[in-house]
Amino acid sequence: MPWEDFSVDPRDPAAESLRASDRDRELVLGLLAEAYADGRLNREEYDERAEVVRKTRTLGELPPAVADLVLQTPPGGDGLARASAAELDVPALRAYEATRREALSGLVVITVVLSGIWYVVTGAGFYWPIFVVLAAAANLLRVLLHKRDIIERERRRLERLRQERLEAPEDT
Numbered sequence: 001m002p003w004e005d006f007s008v009d010p011r012d013p014a015a016e017s018l019r020a021s022d023r024d025r026e027l028v029l030g031l032l033a034e035a036y037a038d039g040r041l042n043r044e045e046y047d048e049r050a051e052v053v054r055k056t057r058t059l060g061e062l063p064p065a066v067a068d069l070v071l072q073t074p075p076g077g078d079g080l081a082r083a084s085a086a087e088l089d090v091p092a093l094r095a096y097e098a099t100r101r102e103a104l105s106g107l108v109v110i111t112v113v114l115s116g117i118w119y120v121v122t123g124a125g126f127y128w129p130i131f132v133v134l135a136a137a138a139n140l141l142r143v144l145l146h147k148r149d150i151i152e153r154e155r156r157r158l159e160r161l162r163q164e165r166l167e168a169p170e171d172t
Helices: 022-038 043-055 086-122 130-145 147-167
Strands: none
Touching: 022 043, 086 130, 086 147, 130 147
């Protein structure tokens, strides 16, 4: 998670009143830009939040700008182990979005590469790449149709991992 990259963890109540550095603001702006690129924020939301971040003075003002974009677990301890069940929805959704991007980019790359080979080698004629392109399209369709299942499977995996970390003996 991004919190370890800050000069001081902005979620720590003792650090809330400390002045935010330019680097701290840049970290939050980077998270906002990533969320915008992923489609989790529209342009208006991005601009609005970025303006707030640019005007922040203290560290305590930074976490609210990304509260719905990253886990907000408190400092001290394992973030996943301390995450609430609802907080696991965010990384589970991100895992689905990554799976969807991979399926879409796979379809595009396969289509472009095989179509190029087909055109160069045969010039025209039977479009034999259709079989591989259809398989890649079927994979994308599977991912799109099973969104809930993929998110739920990832959420269960994260819950198991969280439970293992909670049950693991702490090193002293």
